[in-house]
Every structure is written in structure tokens, then in C-alpha cells.
Amino acid sequence: MNAVTGAVGAGRSLFKVRRYPAGGPMPTEVAAPKPQWRLAARAFGKDRMAVVSLVVLLLVALAAIFAPLLTPYSPIAGDPVDRLAGVGTEGHLLGLDGQGRDIWTRLLYGGRNSLTVAVVPVLVVFPLALMIGLFAGFKRSRAGEVLMRVLDVLFAFPLVLLAIALSAVLGAGLGNVMLAIGITLIPYMARVAYTATVQESSKDYVEAARAYGANPLLLMFRELMPNVVVQLLVYATTLCGLMIVVASGLSFLGVGVIPPTPDWGIMTADGKNVLLEGIYHVATIPGLLILVVSLAFNLIGDGIRDALDPRKQTS
Amino acid sequence: MSRSDPLISVTDLRKVFAVRGEDRKRSEFVAVDTISFDVERGETFGLIGESGSGKTTTGRMVLGLEKPTSGSVTFDGNDLAGLSDLDMRRYREHIQMVFQDSGSAFNPRRSVGSQITYPLKLFRTASPAEARKKALDLLDRVGMLPSHFDRYIHEFSGGQRQRLGIARALITDPDFVVLDEPTAALDVSVQAQILNLLKDLQRERKLTMLLITHNLALVEHMCEHAGVLDHGKLVESGPVDQLLTNPATAITRKLVDAVLEPELTAAAG
Amino acid sequence: MSADNALDVKNLSVDFHTDGGVVHAVKNANISVAEGGILGLVGESGSGKSVTSLAVLRLLGSSRARITSGEILFRGENLLDKTDKEMRAIRGPHIGMVSQNALSALDPSFTIGAQLVEVIRLHQGVDKATARAKALEALELVALPEAKRRMGAYPHELSGGQRQRVVIAIALSCRPELLLADEPTTALDATVQKQILDLLVDINRELGTSILLVTHDFGVVAHVCTDVTVMRRGDVLESGTVDQVLNHPKHPYTQGLMRSVPRLHPDDASRSVARADRRLFEFHGDTTKEQAEKENEYVA
Numbered sequence: 001m002n003a004v005t006g007a008v009g010a011g012r013s014l015f016k017v018r019r020y021p022a023g024g025p026m027p028t029e030v031a032a033p034k035p036q037w038r039l040a041a042r043a044f045g046k047d048r049m050a051v052v053s054l055v056v057l058l059l060v061a062l063a064a065i066f067a068p069l070l071t072p073y074s075p076i077a078g079d080p081v082d083r084l085a086g087v088g089t090e091g092h093l094l095g096l097d098g099q100g101r102d103i104w105t106r107l108l109y110g111g112r113n114s115l116t117v118a119v120v121p122v123l124v125v126f127p128l129a130l131m132i133g134l135f136a137g138f139k140r141s142r143a144g145e146v147l148m149r150v151l152d153v154l155f156a157f158p159l160v161l162l163a164i165a166l167s168a169v170l171g172a173g174l175g176n177v178m179l180a181i182g183i184t185l186i187p188y189m190a191r192v193a194y195t196a197t198v199q200e201s202s203k204d205y206v207e208a209a210r211a212y213g214a215n216p217l218l219l220m221f222r223e224l225m226p227n228v229v230v231q232l233l234v235y236a237t238t239l240c241g242l243m244i245v246v247a248s249g250l251s252f253l254g255v256g257v258i259p260p261t262p263d264w265g266i267m268t269a270d271g272k273n274v275l276l277e278g279i280y281h282v283a284t285i286p287g288l289l290i291l292v293v294s295l296a297f298n299l300i301g302d303g304i305r306d307a308l309d310p311r312k313q314t315s
Numbered sequence: 316m317s318r319s320d321p322l323i324s325v326t327d328l329r330k331v332f333a334v335r336g337e338d339r340k341r342s343e344f345v346a347v348d349t350i351s352f353d354v355e356r357g358e359t360f361g362l363i364g365e366s367g368s369g370k371t372t373t374g375r376m377v378l379g380l381e382k383p384t385s386g387s388v389t390f391d392g393n394d395l396a397g398l399s400d401l402d403m404r405r406y407r408e409h410i411q412m413v414f415q416d417s418g419s420a421f422n423p424r425r426s427v428g429s430q431i432t433y434p435l436k437l438f439r440t441a442s443p444a445e446a447r448k449k450a451l452d453l454l455d456r457v458g459m460l461p462s463h464f465d466r467y468i469h470e471f472s473g474g475q476r477q478r479l480g481i482a483r484a485l486i487t488d489p490d491f492v493v494l495d496e497p498t499a500a501l502d503v504s505v506q507a508q509i510l511n512l513l514k515d516l517q518r519e520r521k522l523t524m525l526l527i528t529h530n531l532a533l534v535e536h537m538c539e540h541a542g543v544l545d546h547g548k549l550v551e552s553g554p555v556d557q558l559l560t561n562p563a564t565a566i567t568r569k570l571v572d573a574v575l576e577p578e579l580t581a582a583a584g
Numbered sequence: 585m586s587a588d589n590a591l592d593v594k595n596l597s598v599d600f601h602t603d604g605g606v607v608h609a610v611k612n613a614n615i616s617v618a619e620g621g622i623l624g625l626v627g628e629s630g631s632g633k634s635v636t637s638l639a640v641l642r643l644l645g646s647s648r649a650r651i652t653s654g655e656i657l658f659r660g661e662n663l664l665d666k667t668d669k670e671m672r673a674i675r676g677p678h679i680g681m682v683s684q685n686a687l688s689a690l691d692p693s694f695t696i697g698a699q700l701v702e703v704i705r706l707h708q709g710v711d712k713a714t715a716r717a718k719a720l721e722a723l724e725l726v727a728l729p730e731a732k733r734r735m736g737a738y739p740h741e742l743s744g745g746q747r748q749r750v751v752i753a754i755a756l757s758c759r760p761e762l763l764l765a766d767e768p769t770t771a772l773d774a775t776v777q778k779q780i781l782d783l784l785v786d787i788n789r790e791l792g793t794s795i796l797l798v799t800h801d802f803g804v805v806a807h808v809c810t811d812v813t814v815m816r817r818g819d820v821l822e823s824g825t826v827d828q829v830l831n832h833p834k835h836p837y838t839q840g841l842m843r844s845v846p847r848l849h850p851d852d853a854s855r856s857v858a859r860a861d862r863r864l865f866e867f868h869g870d871t872t873k874e875q876a877e878k879e880n881e882y883v884a
Contacts, residue, residue, distance in 0.1 A: 205422045
């Protein structure tokens with residue numbers, strides 16, 4: 001611990017002992033300790049960027065869910081007469097795309113698909129990767145090592161490339177895209193869980209639990225898992241941000257959702273064709289949304305990581 | 316003084332690790348090299364050594380956390396190596412450990428109370444209500460409050476963490492406690508409290524203790540007998556009064572000379 | 585405080601702004617290092633001793649820490665008035681620092697020779713060959729065995745004691761007038777600790793370097809220091825020569841500290857009691873046990 005951390009730490013420990021100023025009122029009863037999640041929520045709340053990101057993300061999600069309430073138009077049928085109308089056209093705040101479909105509407109309905117594809121695979125793979133990481137990382141057995149090496153093979157392929165290949169094999173469509181992305185995610189998430197498990201396994205509290213006779217299963221699930229889950233959760237959140245981009249990319253390349261189903265990637269692809277004609281809004285608007293949502297996920301991930309750091313939680 | 320009733324008997328204990336050296340060749344590292352010592356009932360035995368001497372590995376073998384390459388550890392006459400799984404679990408009730416840094420010896424994501432009662436749940440020696448009561452009694456005995464039961468380890472100061480570590484070590488009413496540098500991470504004023512507490516508890520509970528440390532003054536204060544480890548070898552052992560005032564080996568003498576005391580002699584200053 | 589002190593800290597106050605409020609890490613501290621002397625700055629954790637030494641070098645970082653009052657007089661000038669550029673010219677050539685953890689003080693990616701040469705060239709502007717010669721000199725000054733061969737070694741290849749010697753060599757490479765050592769031996773084995781401390785005494789004697797030694801260990805102070813200042817929770821409790829403070833401590837806190845440490849050679853009074861009955865003096869700073877228990881209650 002270098003001198004500066006020590007100094008600040010000294011300041012902090014000084015604070016911890018003198019919690020109430022000299023002469024201040026001494027309460028007669030010690031306050032009940034707050035549950036850990038509430039402390040975490042409070043720590044999260046201190047990170048302004050994270051809170052803003054969370055709000056933005058919630059708004060986007062809610063808008064996508066309540067799409068029919070927020071727009072009268074259809075996302076798949078358009079009126080070609082007004083095609084490529086710009087931003088601010090009467091009745092169409094964000095303009096129309098190449099087929100005369102209202103962009104705002106397609107953003108909303110497209111959000112359903114984009115968000116689903118970004119989040120669901122991560123959610124589904126989470127427990128699988130957790131198990132793989134825990135079992136391989138804790139026992140360090142031959143079987144575990146072999147498993148990790150197999151996953152390493154998948155690592156050799158660039159994520160997007162692998163997703164494309166799988167999509168091509170499985171065919172396009174929402175379900176297949178999620179499957180492809182899910183499969184490509186397994187080695188990444190498993191490795192994070194594995195590393196976290198290995199690191200935590202060498203810590204003293206695991207040794208202490210072993211010293212009073214906890215068997216390996218207990219050690220894995222009762223001692224290690226809570227600590228590993230947290231690290232994996234932080235990673236998963238930022239991964240969602242990346243998956244939005246990947247999913248959109250897949251759609252952009254034509255191996256994602258099947259048109260005319262809307263999603264932000266396909267919208268960007270549609271807009272690409274008219275960029276050279278000087279018409280920007282069709283591609284840029286969904287592109288910006290992808291950027292914002294991806295950024296939001298990342299900032300939330302940072303916020304969660306800091307909030308769940310036990311040292312930052314003061315009641 | 317006859318030393319005929321040892322609770323713990325270490326005989327020719329040896330631990331060899333297979334390592335891969337910098338030249339990528341497999342070689343052996345002898346962490347503990349055929350050491351023997353006894354710990355009498357009710358006394359504190361000091362295992363002295365600097366870092367790398369093998370003292371921590373020895374402590375882990377005594378606890379059964381590490382299997383010796385050869386040699387034996389005997390508890391109350393029973394060789395640990397020959398114990399069945401069930402007996403090994405029972406053994407763990409009787410022997411516990413206080414870590415140097417209790418802060419890291421507690422799971423940061425579970426309450427300290429749940430971790431203190433956990434050994435009782437594991438050994439099924441008490442109902443949840445009884446376990447909780449026992450834990451609260453112990454917390455009180457080590458100078459903590461009932462409200463601390465539901466807190467998390469990072470919320471406590473160094474001295475409090477050691478108290479919690481002691482409480483957890485004592486929850487199963489062990490006969491034998493291994494203390495690995497119990498006060499090294501603590502401030503001076505807090506050390507005295509913890510050491511006094513340990514002595515009181517030893518008397519109340521008739522504990523036998525193995526103190527692993529590099530601090531000779533601590534050994535002088537706590538132990539009747541001690542042994543000096545250097546690079547895995549037990550170079551000297553015997554009554555502390557003799558060992559530290561009149562060391563027989565050069566290594567022990569070097570350790571004794573390295574101790575810096577606040578008392579100024581006529582020569583210094 | 586006479587004019588020939590190497591360092592005069594006057595009425596220094598340092599505040600830390602934490603999430604929970606303002607912490608007064610140092611409160612109106614007056615600390616002096618005599619010219620050619622070795623001052624032991626003693627205290628437990630939270631006493632403000634490390635913060636003081638960082639404040640002298642203006643290394644506190646401005647985001648959370650604020651020096652709210654006082655002067656730090658070095659060579660007749662107030663260091664708190666200096667610009668960053670001026671401070672950089674002082675750190676190294678005039679004030680050197682040795683911190684607790686030598687492993688993290690050294691860059692693991694560079695050989696120790698390279699790190700020494702870098703510092704020497706930075707402050708003395710000499711060419712590479714001269715710098716290497718000076719680096720070798722510095723390593724020999726700190727009695728690093730096989731200095732020439734070790735120039736090409738990486739920090740992780742050295743033992744803890746050897747690393748600390750290298751850190752001291754770097755700190756002394758420009759022959760500063762003052763050396764700040766913050767717990768330089770706490771992480772080392774006792775035998776190595778003694779060697780490093782003896783080294784500091786040698787340096788003080790041969791080069792005349794004044795030393796501010798921050799420590800929690802009165803034994804270290806007795807062995808090495810000429811003067812002592814005791815701190816607790818930001819306050820300076822007492823100061824004086826080593827003989828004055830260690831043999832005739834005036835403040836109950838200092839007295840308490842001396843009595844609560846186990847001794848390798850206990851006095852006759854302790855020896856007359858059976859070991860199982862021997863207890864150390866228990867004190868809770870200068871509060872009573874009841875007060876300490878109340879404080880215990882309110883720890884977050």
C-alpha cells in the first residue's frame with residue numbers, strides 16, 4: 001500500500017472511529033444495519049453518470065415496450081409518397097425512411113428487437129458461464145483445464161466473425177441471431193468467471209472456510225459464488241453495451257433480423273444507401289441511438305462495479 | 316519439567332513442493348525439513364521464523380489444511396493421516412485458527428455473524444437459535460456488541476476484526492488454536508488488548524495454542540516453549556526463558572540481536 | 585526552533601474531504617528536524633505522521649487533501665509557497681523520499697540500473713556514462729552486494745531488503761540535504777530491518793543527511809533516532825530528544841504506549857509474575873475503557 005493510499009486510508013480510519021463529533025448527541029440505540037443491497041444502491045446513486053445512464057436506458061426500454069401507445073403508425077408499412085422526408089416533417093418528428101415508414105415508429109418497435117438481442121443472450125449465458133467458471137476455476141482439475149482450452153479455441157475467432165458465421169449457418173431471424181450471439185459469448189463470460197474464481201480461491205476467507213471443514217461444493221457456492229457473481233455481473237453489463245453494437249452490426253450485414261422487421265441495425269443499413277445522396281437522418285438517428293444505449297450500458301457497468309465494492313459502502 | 320502429555324505432537328514433519336524453476340526444470344522446494352516438536356496441554360508454543368522459514372506451512376499441516384509429504388501430526392494421540400473423513404471433520408471442531416489479517420479471512424459479502432455461526436451449522440452441533448445465542452455470547456466476551464452480528468467485515472477496524480476472528484475460532488469450543496501472527500497488522504495500543512484477551516481466554520477455556528510469529532518479544536510474553544525455524548529446519552527449541560536469553564545457535568542469536576527495544580542502554584543513544 | 589534546523593514545520597494543518605465529512609488529519613503540528621539529526625515521527629495509524637511527510641513534499645494530491653494552514657520551512661524558504669515546477673526541482677536533489685513498499689516504488693519493467701540512471705540524468709544533466717558511474721557509486725553507498733552485476737537486475741529479482749537499499753540509493757543519488765523515510769523497514773524481516781536502519785545511521789553520519797523517519801515502532805526510534813516527536817490523531821503530543829521522550833515521557837499516551845508493548849527482556853516486576861498471569865498495559869489512547877466501548881458502538 002503506497003504512502004498516499006495509506007494516508008487517505010489513515011484519514012478514513014480516523015473518521016471511522018470518531019463518527020460523532022466531540023460533544024455531539026449520543027443516540028441511545030444503535031441504528032439497525034442496512035442490508036447490503038441498499039448500501040449498494042446508495043453508492044450507485046452517488047455516481048451521477050451511472051444514474052443518468054440508468055434513467056436513459058429505462059426510458060428507452062419503456063418506450064420500446066409501450067411503442068403502440070407512443071405512435072399511431074405502423075413500423076413496417078409506409079407511404080412511399082413521402083419517402084425520405086426529413087426531420088421535423090409534419091406528423092413525423094424524425095422523418096421517414098426510404099420506404100416511407102416513420103422513423104420514430106421504427107425506432108420504438110426496433111428497440112424491442114435490438115434490446116432483446118442485446119440483453120437476452122447475456123442473461124441466458126450468465127448462469128452457464130458462472131458454472132463453467134466456478135467448476136473450472138476452483139478445482140483446477142484436468143477436466144476444467146481441458147474445458148477452458150476448448151473455450152479458448154472459440155476465442156481464436158473474432159466475436160463478430162463467429163456470430164456472422166453462426167448466423168449464416170443457422171439462418172437469419174431473431175431467434176437465431178440470439179443463439180449465435182449467445183454461443184459466441186460463452187467463452188468470454190466463462191473466462192471472466194474463471195479468472196474471478198481463481199483469484200478469489202486463493203484468498204484467506206476460503207482458507208478459513210476450509211479450516212472449519214467446509215467441503216468443496218460448499219466452498220464454491222457459499223463462499224466463492226457471491227464474490228464471483230458480482231464480478232461477472234459488472235462484465236455482463238458492459239457486454240450488453242457491446243452486444244447492442246454487435247447485434248446491430250449483424251442486422252446491418254443482413255444476417256440479423258429479417259426485413260421488414262425493424263431493428264436499429266437494419267435501419268442503419270437502410271440509411272446507408274441514401275447517405276451519398278446527402279440524406280443523413282435515416283442512418284444517423286438509429287446510429288446515434290445505438291451509441292447512446294451502448295454508452296449507457298457501459299456507464300451503468302462502471303457504476304455497479306463501484307457500488308458493489310465493499311469498501312465504498314458506508315452506512 | 317517433564318513434558319509427557321502433549322496435545323499436539325509433530326514428528327519428522329516434512330513438506331516438499333514440486334516447483335518449476337526459472338530454468339524450466341522441475342525441482343523440489345523443501346518448505347519444511349523434518350521437524351519435530353510437542354505442544355503440551357494448556358500451554359502456548361511459539362513457532363518462530365522470518366518470512367520463508369516454513370512456519371506458515373507447518374501451521375497449515377498441523378491444521379490439516381496441507382498434507383505432509385512425510386512425517387506425522389498427532390492430536391491427542393491420533394495420527395491425522397490415519398483419520399477417516401468423518402473423524403477429520405470432528406478433528407476440525409477441536410482445532411481452529413486465527414489469521415493474521417481477519418479482514419481478508421472473512422467473506423466480504425456475508426455478514427460476520429453468519430460466518431461466526433457457520434461452523435456450528437456445518438458440524439450440526441447446535442440449532443440456528445442456539446448458534447446465534449452462542450455467537451452473541453462470544454461477541455460479548457471478545458468485546459463486541461450484538462449489533463455487530465449483522466455487519467460486514469469491512470465496516471470494522473483492525474482490532475475489531477481480530478476480535479471477530481477470535482470469536483469465530485472459538486465458536487466450536489476448540490481445544491487447540493493456531494495463531495498466525497495475530498497482532499502483526501494491528502496498532503500498538505490495540506495489540507495489548509488483543510494479547511490480554513487471548514491470555515484471558517486461554518485461562519478460561521483451557522486452550523492450548525500454537526503461536527506462529529517472527530516477533531520475539533511476543534514469544535517471550537506469550538510462550539513457555541518455542542522453536543526456531545530457519546529455511547524449513549528447526550534449528551533450536553526449548554524453554555523460552557533459555558532460548559531467548561541464552562540462545563545456543565547462531566541463527567537464534569542473530570534473531571535475538573535484531574530485536575529493537577525502546578529501552579536505551581548506556582551504550583546506545 | 586533555531587535557524588539551523590534542516591526542516592521546520594510550523595502550525596501545519598491538513599484536512600481530508602471524504603464522503604462522510606471533513607477529517608482533520610493533521611492539526612497545528614510543529615515538527616523540526618535538526619541539521620544532521622534523525623527525527624523519529626512516531627504514531628499509530630491515523631496519527632497523521634505519513635500525511636505530514638507527504639505534505640512536506642507536497643505530494644498529497646489536491647483532490648481530497650487540503651493544507652489549510654502553516655508553513656514548511658526548508659533552507660530558509662516556505663515550501664508551501666513554491667510552484668509545482670520549483671517543487672520538482674527540490675524533490676530529488678534536495679529532499680529524497682523512501683517509502684514503505686519498495687516493490688511498488690520501483691518500476692517492475694525497468695532494471696534498477698536504468699531507474700537510477702534516469703533519476704541521476706534528470707536532476708544532474710550528465711551524460712550516460714557519467715550517470716552509470718554515479719549510479720554504481722550510489723549502489724555501493726548503500727552496500728548492495730555485487731552492485732555491478734545488480735545494475736542489470738529487475739526489481740523482482742532482488743530480495744525485499746535489497747530492493748529497499750535500491751530505493752534508498754535512488755533517494756540519495758543526488759545527495760539531498762534531507763531524507764524522508766516513511767516506515768522504510770516495516771515490511772522487512774527483523775534481521776534485514778536492523779541492517780537497513782544501520783545503513784541509514786551510516787548515511788547520516790557520512791553524508792550529513794538529515795533524516796525524518798516516520799515509524800510506529802519505538803524500538804526503531806531508540807536504535808536510530810536523535811529526536812522524537814509523538815503524534816496522535818493529528819496532534820503533536822510531545823517532542824524532545826530520544827532520551828527525554830523515551831526515558832521520561834511526559835504525555836500519558838506516550839507512557840501508555842511504552843507500557844503496552846511486549847518486551848524481549850521484561851523488567852523484574854514482570855518477571856516476578858507467572859507468564860500466564862502477565863498482562864500488558866491496556867489503554868485506549870487516553871480514554872477510559874468505557875469511553876472506548878462507547879466509541880466501539882458507533883463504528884460504522
